[in-house]
Amino acid sequence: MVARIEISHLDKTYIRKPWLWGKAMLRPVLQDINLILPENRVLGLVGESGCGKSTLCKVVLGIEQATAGTVKINGQDIAGLSGTQWKPLRQYMQVVYQDPYASLDPRMNVRQLISEPLDIHGLHLQKKEREQFLKALLDSVGLAENYLDRYAHEFSGGQRQRIAIARALALEPQILIADEPVSALDVSVQAQILNLLKEIKEKRKLSVLFVTHDFAVARFLCDEIAVMYQGKIVEQAPSEELFAHPLHPYTRQLLSAVPSLGKKKQLLAPHAFWEESRNEWPCPFAPRCQNSLDVCQYTLPKIKEVYPGHQVCCALENKLSEEPL
Amino acid sequence: MSVSPILEVRNLQISFVEQNRNRLVLRGLSYSLEKGRVLAVVGESGSGKTVHALGLLSLLPAAARISGGEVRYKGQNLLACSAEQLRQIRGAKIAMIFQDPSASLNPVLTVGQQLIETLRAHESISKEEAARKAIELLDKVGIPNPEKRLDEYPFQFSGGMCQRVMIAMALALKPDILIADEPTTALDVTIQAQILRLMKDLQQEYGMAVIFITHNLALAAAIADDVLVLYGGLCMEQAPAEKLFTHPLHPYTQGLLGSLVSVSRKTEHLPAIPGNPPIAGEPLPGCPFAPRCSQATEKCSQKLPPLFAKGSCYVRCWLEEPHGSTH
Ligand SMILES: Nc1ncnc2c1ncn2[C@@H]1O[C@H](COP(=O)(O)OP(=O)(O)OP(=O)(O)O)[C@@H](O)[C@H]1O
Ligand SMILES: Nc1ncnc2c1ncn2[C@@H]1O[C@H](COP(=O)(O)OP(=O)(O)OP(=O)(O)O)[C@@H](O)[C@H]1O
Ligand SMILES: [Mg+2]
Ligand SMILES: [Mg+2]
Numbered sequence: 001m002v003a004r005i006e007i008s009h010l011d012k013t014y015i016r017k018p019w020l021w022g023k024a025m026l027r028p029v030l031q032d033i034n035l036i037l038p039e040n041r042v043l044g045l046v047g048e049s050g051c052g053k054s055t056l057c058k059v060v061l062g063i064e065q066a067t068a069g070t071v072k073i074n075g076q077d078i079a080g081l082s083g084t085q086w087k088p089l090r091q092y093m094q095v096v097y098q099d100p101y102a103s104l105d106p107r108m109n110v111r112q113l114i115s116e117p118l119d120i121h122g123l124h125l126q127k128k129e130r131e132q133f134l135k136a137l138l139d140s141v142g143l144a145e146n147y148l149d150r151y152a153h154e155f156s157g158g159q160r161q162r163i164a165i166a167r168a169l170a171l172e173p174q175i176l177i178a179d180e181p182v183s184a185l186d187v188s189v190q191a192q193i194l195n196l197l198k199e200i201k202e203k204r205k206l207s208v209l210f211v212t213h214d215f216a217v218a219r220f221l222c223d224e225i226a227v228m229y230q231g232k233i234v235e236q237a238p239s240e241e242l243f244a245h246p247l248h249p250y251t252r253q254l255l256s257a258v259p260s261l262g263k264k265k266q267l268l269a270p271h272a273f274w275e276e277s278r279n280e281w282p283c284p285f286a287p288r289c290q291n292s293l294d295v296c297q298y299t300l301p302k303i304k305e306v307y308p309g310h311q312v313c314c315a316l317e318n319k320l321s322e323e324p325l
Numbered sequence: 326m327s328v329s330p331i332l333e334v335r336n337l338q339i340s341f342v343e344q345n346r347n348r349l350v351l352r353g354l355s356y357s358l359e360k361g362r363v364l365a366v367v368g369e370s371g372s373g374k375t376v377h378a379l380g381l382l383s384l385l386p387a388a389a390r391i392s393g394g395e396v397r398y399k400g401q402n403l404l405a406c407s408a409e410q411l412r413q414i415r416g417a418k419i420a421m422i423f424q425d426p427s428a429s430l431n432p433v434l435t436v437g438q439q440l441i442e443t444l445r446a447h448e449s450i451s452k453e454e455a456a457r458k459a460i461e462l463l464d465k466v467g468i469p470n471p472e473k474r475l476d477e478y479p480f481q482f483s484g485g486m487c488q489r490v491m492i493a494m495a496l497a498l499k500p501d502i503l504i505a506d507e508p509t510t511a512l513d514v515t516i517q518a519q520i521l522r523l524m525k526d527l528q529q530e531y532g533m534a535v536i537f538i539t540h541n542l543a544l545a546a547a548i549a550d551d552v553l554v555l556y557g558g559l560c561m562e563q564a565p566a567e568k569l570f571t572h573p574l575h576p577y578t579q580g581l582l583g584s585l586v587s588v589s590r591k592t593e594h595l596p597a598i599p600g601n602p603p604i605a606g607e608p609l610p611g612c613p614f615a616p617r618c619s620q621a622t623e624k625c626s627q628k629l630p631p632l633f634a635k636g637s638c639y640v641r642c643w644l645e646e647p648h649g650s651t652h
C-alpha cells in the first residue's frame with residue numbers, strides 16, 4: 001500500500017526564549033512518533049488535551065518544524081521544502097483546524113472562502129459550473145445555498161466549522177488533516193458530516209489524519225487508531241482490534257470513561273486532585289496508572305507489537321488484561 | 326412554597342438588522358432558572374443558542390437587536406440596565422464561558438495577566454494574592470505546572486487548555502449564574518469529568534446556577550436538571566432531563582437522540598435527520614421542523630404550534646395537541 005504520510009522518529013520541542021536574559025525553556029511535546037497513513041485510510045489520533053495532537057498536525061503541515069526525525073508526504077521529505085515546492089503539496093493535502101473562529105477570514109464571504117483555494121491553485125471553472133459546484137459542496141455539509149453571500153462572522157460555531165470542511169474538500173484533496181473537525185457540531189449534523197467523509201474516502205481514496213477525543217466517532221470513521229499520552233504513542237491498533245482488546249492502561253481508562261446516555265455517574269470525576277506527573281518516572285503514565293508496579297519506576301517501556309498490527313508501549317506488556325470493556 | 330427563580334427569561338426575541346429587513350433568529354424564548362439548578366440548552370447548530378446567551382448579558386454583536394422580551398436577574402430587568410450596572414453584574418454575578426475563545430482570551434496578554442486582571446477587577450486584593458489565586462485556579466482545571474504557565478500567551482496553550490483557562494476565569498469570582506457555551510468541546514473524557522466535578526462543587530457549595538449550552542447529549546443528560554431543545558430559533562421541547570432523554574416527545578428531539586454515534590459497536594452508516602435546517606431569520610409559516618419531519622401533516626407546514634404543556638414537559642408539536650381543544 002502507498003504511504004501518503006510517513007512519520008519516523010519525530011521529535012518536537014518548543015523552545016521558549018527568555019524575554020531579556022536567563023536560560024531558554026525547553027518543552028518537549030512530541031517524542032519518537034512513528035506513524036504511517038496509507039492511501040484510502042483514516043488514522044485516528046486520540047489522547048488527552050495538551051498531549052500534542054495539534055502539534056503533530058502542525059508539523060505535518062509544515063507550520064512547525066520538527067526538532068528531529070522525518071515527515072514524508074508521498075515519499076517526499078518535507079524538511080527544507082521551499083514555498084514553491086510546498087504549493088503542489090498544499091493542493092494535495094488540506095486541513096480543517098480545531099478552532100473554527102480563528103481559521104476563517106471574517107471579511108470574506110462564503111463564496112470567496114470556498115473559491116479562494118480553487119483560484120490559488122489555478123482551477124478555473126466556468127462561472128456557471130463553479131456556481132453549481134459551490135452549491136453542491138455547501139449542500140453536502142448541510143448549509144443552504146443562500147448562505148453563499150454571507151460573511152464568515154455571521155455564522156454560528158458549527159456553521160463555521162462546516163464552511164471550513166467545505167473549503168478543505170473543495171480541492172478534492174488526497175490527504176485531509178482534520179483536527180477535531182466535528183466536535184463543534186450537534187449530533188445530527190455530525191452524523192451527516194461523518195457519513196460524507198466516509199463516502200468521500202471510499203470514492204476518492206482519501207486518506208485522513210483524524211484528531212478526535214470522541215471514541216464513538218473514531219470507531220465509526222477510523223481504520224486505525226493511535227492513542228497518545230504526553231507526546232508519546234502508547235498504543236496503536238486497527239480500530240476494531242483496539243475496541244475488542246484495549247491493552248494499555250491509559251486506553252482502558254479512557255474507554256471506560258466514555259459517556260453515554262445510560263452511564264450517568266461516571267461522567268463526574270471523583271473528588272481527587274490532579275496527579276502531578278512525576279517526570280522522573282520513565283513511563284509518563286505511571287503516576288496515574290492503576291496497574292503500575294515497581295518495574296515501572298525503573299524500566300523505560302518500548303513500543304512493541306503484541307499482535308499483528310497491535311502495538312503497545314507498557315512495561316507490563318504481557319501482564320495486561322485483554323478483556324474487552 | 327415555590328422558590329423565586331434567580332433568572333427569568335420572558336419571550337426573548339433577537340434579530341439581526343440587515344439593509345432592508347430584520348432577520349429574527351431567536352423567536353421568543355422563555356424559561357426560568359432557580360438557584361443551584363442546571364439548565365442544558367441543546368439543539369441544531371445555528372438555532373440561536375449562542376445568540377440567546379449573548380443576549381442575556383447584552384453582549385450581542387453590533388448588527389443584532391433585542392426586539393422584545395425581558396431578562397430578570399433577581400427581579401432586575403437586565404435589558405434595561407445601564408452599561409455600568411451591567412459591568413458590575415458581568416463576571417462577578419453572571420459569568421460566561423464563550424464558545425469563541427477570542428471573545429475572552431486576549432492574544433497579546435499572558436494567561437496570568439488576564440486571570441489576575443479578572444480577579445482584581447471585582448475584588449480588592451493585592452497582585453501577589455491574585456497571582457496565588459490564579460495558580461490555584463489553573464491547577465483546579467488541570468493545567469500542569471501552573472506557576473510556569475502563568476507568563477505564557479494563549480497561543481502557547483493547546484485548544485483544550487485555552488478552554489480550561491476560560492473556565493477558570495469564569496469560575497474565578499464564584500458567580501451566581503454561569504453561562505457555559507460549549508465549554509468542553511475540546512476536552513477529553515477524563516479532563517471533562519474533572520471540570521464537571523468542579524462545577525458541581527461550586528453549585529453545591531454556593532448554589533451556583535448553570536446554563537449549559539452543549540450538543541453533547543450524554544453530557545446534558547448527566548449534569549442537567551432541565552433541558553431545553555432549540556430549533557430554528559424556537560423552543561421545541563422543554564422537560565426535566567430524565568424525562569427528555571427517556572421519553573422525548575418532539576420528533577426533532579427523537580431524531581437527535583437517534584443520531585447518536587455508538588461507541589459499543591461499529592456502525593456503517595449513521596442515521597442523520599434527513600434534510601437541512603431552515604435558514605435563520607426566514608421563518609416558515611408553520612413548524613420550522615416540518616420540512617424534515619417524517620410525521621408532518623399539512624397543518625404542520627401551515628400553522629406554528631404553540632408550546633403544549635404535558636405534565637412537567639412542554640412540547641411544540643401538533644401531534645401532542647391535547648384532545649378536545651378546539652382549533
Ligand atoms: N453576527 C451575525 N450576523 C448575522 N447573523 C448572525 C450573526 N451571528 C449569528 N448569526 C446567525 O444567527 C443564527 C444563530 O446563531 P447562533 O450562533 O446563536 O447559533 P448556535 O445555536 O449557537 O449554533 P452552534 O451550535 O453552531 O454554535 C445563525 O443562523 C447565524 O447564522
Ligand atoms: N507555540 C507553542 N509554544 C510553546 N508551547 C506550545 C506551543 N504550542 C503548543 N504548546 C504546548 O504543547 C503542548 C501540546 O499542545 P497541542 O496543541 O499539540 O495539544 P493537543 O493534543 O492538540 O491538545 P488539545 O486536545 O487540548 O487541543 C501543550 O502543553 C501546549 O501548551
Ligand atoms: Mg489541539
Ligand atoms: Mg453557538
